[in-house]
């Protein structure tokens with residue numbers, strides 16, 4: 001078996017379509033991407049067929065989204081689907097491009113939720129979370145609190 | 150559009166019926182509504198059936214085969230938690246348009262002990278983002294809704310808990326509720342957290358249920374009843390685009406849009422309402438809807454519950470039935486049941502939970518994704 005064959009057999013796949021994993025990952029970091037409506041400027045996660053805000057059918061410009069954002073709101077989920085570790089802080093993160101993303105946030109005490117978390121700066125990182133049915137590694141985007149903010 | 154009245158209204162006690170099937174539950178509710186209206190299936194000219202979990206299985210026709218297969222048109226409706234109220238609205242439109250004089254709306258669901266935690270279908274579950282990239286589960290989603298209100302107005306977890314205290318207190322007088330148990334504030338606060346700030350008693354139970362209503366044109370209504378309940382407004386909205394909505398459900402904007410349209414159509418303002426039955430799938434939801442339905446000003450919802458204004462006996466009683474928190478939330482039945490509850494109050498038939506002198510009531514339902522219905526009913 002050649003090296004090339006090995007490389008094509010086991011792939012690295014993003015958990016969500018709006019997470020882009022470069023060929024040279026992890027040497028080159030994965031990032032979130034979106035589509036910007038050229039008519040009204042609205043940014044969406046991932047690709048778009050048309051704009052939900054202005055109904056324009058494009059064109060859309062692909063944009064690389066920031067790795068940093070801030071917590072808009074959150075909940076702490078205690079009861080969840082079997083097999084998941086709980087509790088977890090499930091937040092809505094505002095990114096600088098005017099688009100929001102759902103995320104787990106780490107570095108906060110889930111047992112002491114607080115209004116102090118509003119506006120907290122967070123930074124994205126990626127992590128292998130599972131192996132899929134076909135044996136590919138599944139990579140997720142997670143967020144952690146930026147120290148001291 | 151013609152005036153339309155509710156002439157028959159009925160629901161079965163919500164709960165768990167492992168020994169009955171869906172058609173039996175729905176039939177029981179439908180026959181009760183027909184008897185209440187003083188008619189049989191022979192007078193019904195069209196039927197709308199709302200059901201979610203068996204949306205691909207011709208529930209309306211199956212009910213007809215049980216209670217009267219007259220061959221009239223049947224429409225099956227699914228619209229998430231607004232399924233029942235959407236079915237009611239389709240029946241209303243059928244009569245208001247002049248196409249039919251008598252219509253029957255039925256909402257039903259059999260959920261058993263299944264929770265509101267969603268499955269992943271046939272897709273590879275390795276790609277479920279739940280608990281890795283935030284949450285899409287209902288308790289967490291509505292937790293975030295409440296937390297957004299905290300962020301905007303400083304609302305506290307205790308204020309949300311007070312909603313559950315109120316609704317469970319009301320439920321004691323509602324024999325149709327799945328649970329009729331009072332929960333003092335400390336019990337609500339100390340209960341197991343499901344998704345902060347909602348604890349166990351701040352989340353609606355799932356279960357089985359059915360409800361039905363007979364709608365008639367004004368002429369027919371006068372023939373069959375001395376107590377018609379008029380549909381002053383029937384509104385359905387979906388989500389307009391809002392900034393975070395693609396990933397964070399926005400239950401506020403479409404409710405506000407529906408409320409404005411309903412008050413406008415009815416020529417009735419929030420100050421004219423005697424009572425409200427609103428979609429308290431979680432305690433956090435009820436609080437934000439006080440403002441969405443304009444029962445108080447922006448940022449005043451916390452004060453409204455603190456001052457007890459939404460208790461039966463207060464300025465504007467909300468969820469005299471005990472709400473979904475106590476009554477239960479069999480998805481397809483809920484929207485019809487809310488309307489039935491308001492109709493009973495307007496007729497003075499709500500027993501120990503009766504809002505005295507109720508003349509005008511509002512029934513609000515949200516199906517996440519989203520669909521919002523508002524019905525304003527008057528004597």
Ligand SMILES: [Zn+2]
Pocket residue numbers: 037038039040041042051052053054055056
């Ligand atoms: Zn656009």
